[in-house]
Amino acid sequence: MNIYRLLISCPDAHGLVAKVSQFIFERNGNIKEAHHHLNEQNKHFFMRIEIESNLACSFTEFQQEFAQLAQKYQMNWQMNDASKLKRVLIMGSKSSHCVADLLHRGHESEMEA
Structure with a gap:
């Protein structure tokens, strides 16, 4: 099942949580x-x-419809598919234990990347 992540920042206004939740519910x-x-x-x-x-709509339709709500409340927002793995770059210093731990976690699927 896909999970979408919605990030919002905007000037405060009464009912923002309710408006966004209602939009998702609908x-x-x-x-x-x-x-x-x-x-x-x-x-x-x-x-x-x-x-x-x-x-009940496509990811693209959801984004287009949400843009209208976002404009009303001057929201800066982004939405992405959280089920897609992120590409990462692992860098380390001369001490190998930190990099080894990260590589082990990646091998054991403990990181979402």
Whole structure:
């Protein structure tokens, strides 16, 4: 099952969590995980949501429709397919134990990369 990750940052406004959650619900998405935070100093809102891919529309359609909501609230946002493995570069110093640990974790599928 695909998992999509939605990252949002925008000026704070009442009901942001509800608006985004409702948007996902209306498209048959299931919120697997969600975190949000408000920076009190500059009143800036941050949110990270993982959505199961039970969407009633395509990934591209979801993004296009979400762009309309994002524009209304001046959101900076990005959405990606979290089920796709990330390409990584592992670099290390002369001490080999750190690199060896990372390589071992990769071999044992303990890293999502």
